Amino acid sequence: MMASISSLYQGHPTLLIDKNRRLGKKLAMTGGGRCNVTNNGSLDDLLAGIPGNGRFLYSTFSQFDNHDIMQFFQDRGVALKVEDHGRVFPSSDKSRTIIEALTKTIAELGGELALATEIVSVKKDDDHFILRSSDRTWTCDKLIVTTGGKAYPSTGSTGFGYDIARHFHMPVTDLEAAESPLLTDFPHKQLQGISLSDVTLSYQTHTITHDLLFTHFGLSGPAALRLSSFVSGGETVFLDLIPQMSSQDIDQALEAQRDKSLKNALKTWLPERLADFYAQSFPQKVKQLTAKDKESLLKRLKALPIPVTGKMSLARSFVTKGGVSLKHINPKTLESKTTPGLHFAGEVLDINAHTGGFNITTALCTGWVAGADHW
Secondary structure (H helix, E strand, O other), rough: HHHHHHHHHHOOEEEEEOOOOOOHHHHHHHHHHOOOOEOOHHHHHHHHHHHOOOOHHHHHHHHHOOOHHHHHHHHHHOEEEHHHHHEEEEEOOOOOHHHHHHHHHHHHHOOOEEEOOOOEEEEEEEOEEEEEEOOOOOEEEOOOOOOOOOOOOOHHOHHHHHHHHHHOOOOOOEEEEOOOOOEOOOOOHHOOOOEEEEEEEOOOOOOEEEEEEEOOEEEHHHHHHHHHHOOOOOOEEEEEEOOOOOHHHHHHHHHOOOEEEHHHOOOOOOOOHHHHHHOOOOOOOOHHHHHHHHHHHHHHOOOOOEEEEOOOOOHHEEEEEOOOOHHEOOOOOOOOOOOOOOEOOHHHHHOOOOOOOHHHHHHHHHHHHHOOOOO
8 A cells, every 4th residue: 555655656557456355454453453553763673673684674764764654644634642662553543544544545646446356477578567367457567566475364465475576586585473472381271361561581682571461372462472583482481570670679579578478479560360370389478488489489580481382373473574585676676686667565575573563664664665766
């Protein structure tokens, strides 16, 4: 949608083809249906939120960035609000608000739509691309592929964009799940449904401080989703439940509550069920803890080891890691270096970003740049 708008701004006749009956099917799902449309952080914040080849986007962000996204929607009467961790949502809390703003802009600029239309082949004849569906044929001199990756194929992202790239002899890197819930060896039944705010999940040098959810299969929520880019199964991740306090601080706070039950003392920092879970392995009262007990407790609070057995499948993950090789893409125009007129934008590229507005930022910004004229 953003690529179409950018192209239309340049005065080009533009057709947007979508296999779905409505535009923005995947956009409608984002942010729990509220549409986390971008993140309001700095350039450094953006790049930190795009662990998969984010630096490739320097040129993209110099042309159109997250603040341009916010301005774009505000100029169209969409009120925005900023929540924790810089996440930007429409004030309406409805994805439909964002989708309607994009759809209305396409219409106002005279763009054409071909919905419920699946392209089955793409070829090039001299200077023109030839696109075919089951019953129609189109030709164009510029083709922008924004088909997404292979995550959530029910939204239409079945990997067809990779087939287009391969047809034009552009390599596609290995694909795997990213922003994926983690499968773990852990007492799931006892902790299922517990949500935690701003805890720290780490693996080797990768440290994520964000919200976390215990599920029937393992871990979900932003902290787990973000760390999933760096694990695949067989690793042990570590959970710090109270990152804002050192072990010494916690020890002193416990000492000040010597006469309390350990469970009640732990409820200072932990939800009741989690405090129960921790307290069951130790003496009932804080004052009954031995030095060895305290050492063990503090270690489990600050660095609880959680073995990861795997990740959710690509079809049930939020993001595809891997895609069209960036070595064959011009970073200033997002055009193929070997096939003039062929552009790629969004998740079909070998770029993966975190949830929290970074993925949509990448999609909208690369869409704008791919649709623009470059002199």
